[in-house]
Amino acid sequence: MYSKGxxxxxxxxxxxxxxxTDVAVALxxxxxxxxxxxxxxxxxxxxxxxxxxxxxxxxxxPWLSRLVSDTVKPLNALRxxxxxxxxxxxxxxxxxxxxxxxxxxxxxxxxxSTKLSSNMYQLILERNRLMHILNNLSEGIIALDSEGRITHxxxxxxxxxxxxxxxxxxxxxxxxxGRVWADFKRAIETGESVERNIEIAEKVxxxxxxxxxxxxxxxxxxxxxxxxxxxxxxxxxxxxxxxANVSHEMRxxxxxxxxxxxxxxxxxxxxxxxxxxxxxxxxxxxxRLTRLISDLMELSRxxxxxxxxxxxxxxxxxxxxxxxxxxxxxAAEHGLSxxxxxxxxxxPEVYTNPDRVxxxxxILLDNAIKYTEKGGLTVSFQSDEKxxxxxxxxxxxxxxxxxxxxxxxxxxxxxxxxxxxxxxLGLSIAKELWKWMGEELTVESTKGKGTCFRFTISxxxxxKLEHPEEA
Numbered sequence: 109m110y111s112k113g114x115x116x117x118x119x120x121x122x123x124x125x126x127x128x129t130d131v132a133v134a135l136x137x138x139x140x141x142x143x144x145x146x147x148x149x150x151x152x153x154x155x156x157x158x159x160x161x162x163x164x165x166x167x168x169x170p171w172l173s174r175l176v177s178d179t180v181k182p183l184n185a186l187r188x189x190x191x192x193x194x195x196x197x198x199x200x201x202x203x204x205x206x207x208x209x210x211x212x213x214x215x216x217x218x219x220x221s222t223k224l225s226s227n228m229y230q231l232i233l234e235r236n237r238l239m240h241i242l243n244n245l246s247e248g249i250i251a252l253d254s255e256g257r258i259t260h261x262x263x264x265x266x267x268x269x270x271x272x273x274x275x276x277x278x279x280x281x282x283x284x285x286g287r288v289w290a291d292f293k294r295a296i297e298t299g300e301s302v303e304r305n306i307e308i309a310e311k312v313x314x315x316x317x318x319x320x321x322x323x324x325x326x327x328x329x330x331x332x333x334x335x336x337x338x339x340x341x342x343x344x345x346x347x348x349x350x351x352a353n354v355s356h357e358m359r360x361x362x363x364x365x366x367x368x369x370x371x372x373x374x375x376x377x378x379x380x381x382x383x384x385x386x387x388x389x390x391x392x393x394x395x396r397l398t399r400l401i402s403d404l405m406e407l408s409r410x411x412x413x414x415x416x417x418x419x420x421x422x423x424x425x426x427x428x429x430x431x432x433x434x435x436x437x438x439a440a441e442h443g444l445s446x447x448x449x450x451x452x453x454x455x456p457e458v459y460t461n462p463d464r465v466x467x468x469x470x471i472l473l474d475n476a477i478k479y480t481e482k483g484g485l486t487v488s489f490q491s492d493e494k495x496x497x498x499x500x501x502x503x504x505x506x507x508x509x510x511x512x513x514x515x516x517x518x519x520x521x522x523x524x525x526x527x528x529x530x531x532x533l534g535l536s537i538a539k540e541l542w543k544w545m546g547e548e549l550t551v552e553s554t555k556g557k558g559t560c561f562r563f564t565i566s567x568x569x570x571x572k573l574e575h576p577e578e579a
Contacts, residue, residue: 182210190217198225248334250275251320252292254327268336270309283308288315288332295319295330305337312341346517358400361393404533417461417545421568424496425452427462428469432487435473442477445484455489458496459568464541468549471534472500472561480504483558494567501560507553515551538563 182203189202198221202214242249248265252258261275269275269283281289291302295317302317314335322328368386377383429452436446476485483503490497507515516539542549542563553559 182206186210186213186217193221250332251329253329254296256293265334268313268334291317292330292332296327299327311336311338358397361397364393365390417464419459419461421457421459422462424458424565425455427466428452431466431469439477439485444477444480447484447486449486449488455496456491456567458565460565464545465565468538468542468563471538475534476500476502476504495564496567497562497564499560499562501558503558506555506557506559508555512553
């Protein structure tokens with residue numbers, strides 16, 4: 109229904125058009141009748157009809173054109189606005205001032221455009237937020253459609269899989285000799301999740317593939333998550349090795365003690381000297397087992413942060429000189445030389461724990477003597493404004509380059525059979541201890557030529573000593 113004002117306007121236009129047409133027809137008929145005496149009747153009828161029609165068209169066309177224009181032009185404007193909005197121009201607005209239903213339609217189109225623009229803004233915002241989350245995930249993501257084509261992927265998957273620029277459909281099909289693509293295909297076809305681990309570029313990658321189901325329950329593709337679990341696998345391997353090594357280290361003294369206690373219990377050892385020798389061996393194995401348990405407990409306390417270590421400002425010269433003097437005599441017993449480069453008295457005061465410095469020196473010198481068959485040991489030091497660096501070098505068997513990164517691992521030994529000297533925990537304790545104290549412990553070694561360990565001891569910082577809370 110049109111509004112009353114518009115209906116009145118159009119009724120007036122129609123009435124004027126009809127009146128003008130009637131006047132024109134009447135004039136034409138009157139003119140023809142005046143000339144009718146000289147014409148046949150059929151000619152008069154034909155001419156009067158043609159003249160009436162011509163006059164009606166000539167006079168009524170402007171009025172009819174105006175009547176149609178008032179309706180068509182607003183509709184064309186609405187159509188053009190709707191087409192622009194549909195093409196993505198959300199800023200386009202229809203004319204809301206047109207009278208009647210056309211104006212109401214324009215307002216409805218504008219409201220629809222505003223709502224659609226708001227929804228699109230929210231969708232774009234959510235898409236950008238989702239893309240930001242995906243791009244910053246440490247896990248790799250790959251999404252496939254039902255045809256097996258990659259539709260989405262994040263940068264992390266390229267780094268995890270070490271494929272260079274980016275993973276393409278071809279690279280996905282070739283990955284792990286095609287087994288990864290076979291898992292994606294199975295997930296898409298069967299709608300079941302698939303999980304597996306693969307090794308690629310010295311990494312262990314866990315792949316979890318989940319099918320994507322659409323609203324009608326059909327498979328619309330699959331989503332794969334790639335997680336680098338190399339560290340977890342290494343930790344699990346370390347845990348297994350740790351349990352195996354602890355068991356081995358404990359079993360050795362226990363086996364030895366059992367082998368000695370059984371004949372003593374059965375009375376098979378009659379000689380008093382032999383019996384005392386058995387007791388000495390048992391005591392030595394007990395002490396070995398005690399040291400192993402003590403080392404394990406200390407290492408555990410260090411790694412859990414439960415060990416309290418107090419530092420103090422102190423001179424370091426007497427402590428280092430005493431330790432070196434003790435081990436110089438031990439080196440001489442093994443036929444090794446022991447050299448000290450520098451004067452301990454020239455060392456400045458340090459800020460450390462004296463018991464832990466002595467413990468570290470004992471570990472390093474003890475290992476140096478154990479693994480040096482000829483040559484000798486050298487202790488040297490140097491200092492700067494912040495630290496004192498102590499070096500303990502030997503001419504022993506050295507460490508192979510492939511073993512050097514694992515020197516500070518628990519139960520590390522040069523011989524892989526773990527039949528060597530010591531429990532293999534000393535350097536692990538030293539590393540954890542020095543890391544806990546905020547110091548550095550490093551190693552350099554050449555296979556067959558010797559090894560050099562260096563550790564730092566901090567000098568006192570007056571500002572931190574005055575304000576301990578800043579330390």
